[in-house]
Amino acid sequence: xxxxxxxxxxxxxxxxxxxxxxxxxxxxxxxxxxGGCGLGAACEAMERTTGRPTVWASAQYLAFAAPRSLxxxxxxxxxxxxxxxxxxxxxxxxxxxxxxxxxxxGFRPHEYSGHWVEFPDVPAPAECPxxxxxxxxxxxxxxxVELRIAxxxxxxxxxxxxxDGRVAMWARFADLEMSTTALAIVGDLMTYGLTQxxxxxxxxxxxxxxxxxxxxxxxxxxxxxxxxxGVANGYGHGNVHLWSQDATLLGIASQTTISRKxxxxxxxxxxxxxxxxxxxxxxxxxxxxxxxxx
Numbered sequence: 001x002x003x004x005x006x007x008x009x010x011x012x013x014x015x016x017x018x019x020x021x022x023x024x025x026x027x028x029x030x031x032x033x034x035g036g037c038g039l040g041a042a043c044e045a046m047e048r049t050t051g052r053p054t055v056w057a058s059a060q061y062l063a064f065a066a067p068r069s070l071x072x073x074x075x076x077x078x079x080x081x082x083x084x085x086x087x088x089x090x091x092x093x094x095x096x097x098x099x100x101x102x103x104x105x106g107f108r109p110h111e112y113s114g115h116w117v118e119f120p121d122v123p124a125p126a127e128c129p130x131x132x133x134x135x136x137x138x139x140x141x142x143x144x145v146e147l148r149i150a151x152x153x154x155x156x157x158x159x160x161x162x163x164d165g166r167v168a169m170w171a172r173f174a175d176l177e178m179s180t181t182a183l184a185i186v187g188d189l190m191t192y193g194l195t196q197x198x199x200x201x202x203x204x205x206x207x208x209x210x211x212x213x214x215x216x217x218x219x220x221x222x223x224x225x226x227x228x229x230g231v232a233n234g235y236g237h238g239n240v241h242l243w244s245q246d247a248t249l250l251g252i253a254s255q256t257t258i259s260r261k262x263x264x265x266x267x268x269x270x271x272x273x274x275x276x277x278x279x280x281x282x283x284x285x286x287x288x289x290x291x292x293x294x
Contacts, residue, residue: 003181004048006144007041009073011048018045020071020091025144029135033065033098035206036188037141040181042073042089042101043211047180049075050085050105054180057103058210069093083108115214119247122150125170125221129154130278131192134201134262134271141185146172147276150223152196155273159200159265165228165238167193170221174279178218178250184211186222187240187253193226194236194259201265204236204257212252219244231259 003009007026010019018041020026026037039059047053065071071091079086084106091098122128131147132155150168153160171186191204223245228238239254264271 001175002177003040003044003179006176007037007044007181009041009044016049016075016077018048018073018075020073022065022067022069022071024067024139025141027067027140029133029137029140029142030205031067033071034141034185034188035059035061035099035209036185037181038065038071038091038099039101039188039209039211040179040184041071042091042099043103043180043184045073045075046077046087046089046101046103046105050077050080050087052085052105053107054211054213055084055104055106056210056212057101057180057184058208059099059101060208061099061206063093063096063098065091065093065098071098081106113215115249117241117249119243120151120166120168120223120225122168122223125150125172125245128170130276131169132273132275134273136274137276143277144174144176144279145186145276146174146279147189152192155271158195162199163196165193165197167196167224167226167228169224169226171224172221172279178216180211180213180216182222183213183216183242183251183253184209186224187211187242187251188255189224190226190228190238190240190253190255191236191257193228193238194231194257197228197236198231198259201262201271202231202236202259203262204259207235207256207258210254214249214251217244217246217248217250219246219248219250221245222250234259
């Protein structure tokens with residue numbers, strides 16, 4: 001499925017204006033728009049408006065968007081160069097600003113390419129157990145993606161000692177092509193690493209999400225190499241290196257999130273474990289919503 005269909009992103013009769021209905025499959029476990037879906041929709045709107053692919057995009061999340069609300073996305077392109085556009089997308093519900101995304105869009109012919117970070121030594125997806133959730137993922141965006149833990153602790157091992165700040169997960173979408181939106185969604189899972197890093201339950205709300213696209217290479221599975229850098233003053237900071245199965249660096253996500261202990265954890269309760277549901281691979285994992293370079 002192409003990204004625009006997955007999101008149900010709709011063009012309007014106003015230039016540079018788009019609409020995003022907040023369907024259940026775009027929500028988080030908390031029952032509101034999943035930040036990565038908002039970032040992905042903004043990038044898709046900017047790609048369609050400028051005719052150029054995303055180079056980097058940074059979202060600031062200002063308010064929650066409830067299911068069945070309608071987000072109006074307005075795209076601004078203040079700078080248009082020969083190869084690069086500087087753009088901005090603002091998403092509002094009923095006049096209230098929900099998110100702002102600043103981005104650069106473009107493609108430049110260049111003779112050099114490569115990456116200088118190391119692919120982590122982790123088991124293949126088939127050898128990894130499914131990720132467990134403390135909420136039922138069926139009514140959220142997590143129903144669209146299968147997650148398998150390549151490095152991390154199961155629910156029953158928490159709370160425990162602090163970890164080393166490194167977590168790795170394999171992700172596979174049920175029906176979404178390789179795209180900026182796909183990477184935006186899985187890149188928004190840095191918060192999973194907070195609980196693993198501090199060794200205790202942490203409920204995170206994203207304040208921002210930045211995504212840098214390196215190369216949208218075909219891959220059935222995406223590896224999330226999550227690195228929590230620090231937690232202090234109620235906030236956690238980290239990034240995610242996003243890899244294909246053949247060790248191609250797809251992109252880099254970074255994030256700051258609110259870190260708070262859930263009330264049920266304060267009461268000493270242990271959550272019920274809901275495993276990630278296996279999904280069939282998309283029919284054409286090599287597809288991409290990226291527009292052709294001008």
